[in-house]
Amino acid sequence: MTVATAVVDWYHANRRDLPWRRDGFTAWGTLVSEFMLQQTPVSRVIPRLEEWLTRWPTPADLAAVPPGEAVRAWQSLGYPRRALWLHACAVAITERHGGVVPDDVDALLALPGIGDYTARAVAVFAYGERHPVVDTNIRRVIARAVDGQGEPGPPSAKRDLTAMEALLPHERSAAAAFNAGMMELGALVCVARTPRCEECPVRDACAWRLAGYPVYEGPRKAVQKKYEGSDRQVRGLILAELRASHIPVTQAEIDALWPDAPQRDRALAGLLADGLAIAVDGGYVLP
Secondary structure (H helix, E strand, O other): OOHHHHHHHHHHHHOOOOHHHOOOOOHHHHHHHHHHHOOOOHHHHHHHHHHHHHHOOOHHHHHOOOHHHHHHHHHHHOOOHHHHHHHHHHHHHHHHOOOOOOOOHHHHHOOOOOOHHHHHHHHHHHHOOOOOOOOHHHHHHHHHHOOOOOOOOOOOHHHHHHHHHHHOOOOHHHHHHHHHHHHHHHHHOOOOOOOOHHHOOOHHHOHHHHOOOOOOOOOOOOOOOOOOOOHHHHHHHHHHHHHHOOOOEOHHHHHOOOOOHHHHHHHHHHHHHOOOOEEEOOEEEOO
């Protein structure tokens, strides 16, 4: 049995019931879910996704409101610039593609805020196109099962996509299931710290397991700085204040949010530069 066959069979038997995997889920819903799932846990995404698609079930619905409403609805998902990009994406889909999410990777890449991973994921999971898709979980499974390393090295699109393409089934539905199955395997079984190898469908062929689980000694990706006390935290506090208000938030109200004036000013300047806040008479508002 090949790795692909083992993973696809395991996936069909063990996959989680997630909204974007259900029959009839729209391509727009898939696109929104992929934006939301970037560096955000599934448990936080599901309720926000359902709220979002109830309010804006099509790209045209989102494109019809100001971008600030997208930022307001983003709430606790983190990296709020994604909300602006998603709004811009909805506008572009409405204007360039008649409100229909394109199925072609190049057309998807031409939309605002869409990178290679998201373009491939939408083409594969919404439309069943055959492309390798690589996320953090897939990189970890390949590093262990194929390369015999406990961790993947720093990301390399060319190397990672080539490695996934080498494993990908030729038949389209099997290829889509394999992409999803590798993600699910990395999320549930081949996890970073305590992999559950006895439950793994490719355990007997795993190069890392067969080698005795050698310690990874290669290059590592950069570790994100601590959130507490960071500029990201201050930006989040200011943005939360803007989301909670439908009138301008005054400078005095912003000053009361954080005691370190230079850091507070730097965070506010960053929000203004990113288009997440706008200065108006009386204070600041969402775009």
